[in-house]
Amino acid sequence: MREVAIVAFGQTPNRRKELHRNDAEMVAPVVAELLKGAGLSRRDVDFTCSGSSDFLAGYSFSWVMAIDALGAWPPIQESHVEGEAAWALYEAWVKMLFMDEIEVALVYGFGRQSMTSPRDVMVLMNDPYLETPLWPDAISQAALQARALLDAGLCTERDFAEIAVRNLRHAEGNPLAQLSGRPDPDELLKAPTIASPLRKHDCPPITDGACAVLLAAGDRARALCRRPAWIRGLAHRIDVQALGRRDLTHSVSARLAAEAAGAIGTPIDIAELHAPFTPQDWILQRELGIAKRTIVNPSGGIHQGNPMMATGLVRFGEVAARIIRGEADRGVAHATQGPCLQQNMVCVLEAE
Amino acid sequence: MQLNDHGESLCGQHVLQYPYRRATGPILGRFFTEIRDNGRFLGIKTSSGSVLCPPVEVDPDTLEDLSVDDLQEVGPAGCVTSWTWLSEPRPGNPVQRPFAWALIKLDGADSALLHAVDAGSESVMRTGMRVIPRFADERNGGIRDIACFVPED
Structure with missing residues (x-):
């Protein structure tokens, strides 16, 4: 090939x-x-x-x-x-x-x-008979997934805030970033919820x-x-559309795509995750088997900017650019679309 | 810019809409008709024995077509499996005061339905709580025939 x-x-x-x-x-x-x-x-x-x-x-x-x-x-x-x-x-x-x-x-x-x-327009991706007529905005849908994680005892609202803090801190090194900074997670958690348990920092710009x-x-x-930056593996998988038929604490399609792309169990220097909402970042790290040594979202991830329909391709570009510049040898790029990580694409990029 | 005799600019309003009309098909058609005519919910039994509500036309495990004979009654009460409190309702939402979105597993079903819960206050909401449907006064054979769900007691 x-x-x-x-x-x-x-x-x-x-x-x-x-x-x-x-x-x-x-x-x-x-x-x-x-x-x-x-x-x-x-x-x-x-x-x-x-x-x-x-x-x-x-x-x-x-x-x-x-x-x-x-x-x-x-x-x-x-x-x-x-x-x-x-x-x-x-x-x-x-x-x-x-x-x-x-x-x-x-x-x-x-x-x-x-x-x-965008939070309303995205509802046109939902089931046109059962869901779209109710206009469940995209933030509310992501919040149902966040609640499922909290209820399962898998993570806390502070974990979500710390993902935002990590992204914002990394974005400080990105001259094209929309948001960046070094907020205190405790301060972030004092903000009101938009759709509980999600706050503004959990949502994409x-x-x-x-x-x-x-x-x-x-x-x-x-x-x-x-x-x-050679494409060593590239795969995408799709979960069932209806939120009520999925275990929202998992993303089966992300896991399957990662396995098919060869991203699991191999050394990865950097990973760029297209996680529009912070709880999805947490889910993806688990499904893609991201190791502690891997730097996640060195660009600033979703907080760097969310030019929707380009946001996922930016993840590919950010990983590739670091490999091309010699800052990393092997990286994973991830892209998603659909409500609550319905569709997932995973790519392994590597230097010669 | 063109101005009229009163010095006002001429503006045209652009409403973004994709006004598709859709047929419901044999399974969802029955689901919505039961809600509209009888205030009853139908789920569909798949080959694995699980009951999906809302019902689907294709068995997710075998990819075989399911039929109206596989439909069976579920609910009308159910359990909240996940929820979020929306303090500022969006245009078009079923409830126009602060309310909860919830995934609701109706009694006898193994999957959940997305709908609004008009609970009055976020403090009432918890995962596992029991809810019952409140039907719309005027029903047209769509998901909006369920006005919302409310706490059972």
């Missing part, structure tokens, strides 16, 4: 509201910088795949407009996933494994949550942003990058 690597990564600053740029204008400079950094022109990209959501944009085929960012003339080989852009990376990876014509692929994702109320990743195969990757 062909070897495929991430050879470059770029993202916008994570902003609460992108006032003056539309989707294409957000994506264009990220893509341009990425190609320039790799010494490529847009004609060198053999396949492009993006991830975004019409439900955030508020109109159909919203991703078509973003293609303007690519300068797609003459016509290009292109595809799109309606969802998290990590799944667009998956599509590009599968195509590269089997199609020798594709040596270089561009994957990008973008989302502007500020145009809507609302972010406008975009990111892009460059994939290359075999020797082309070696030519483009001194130290490519």
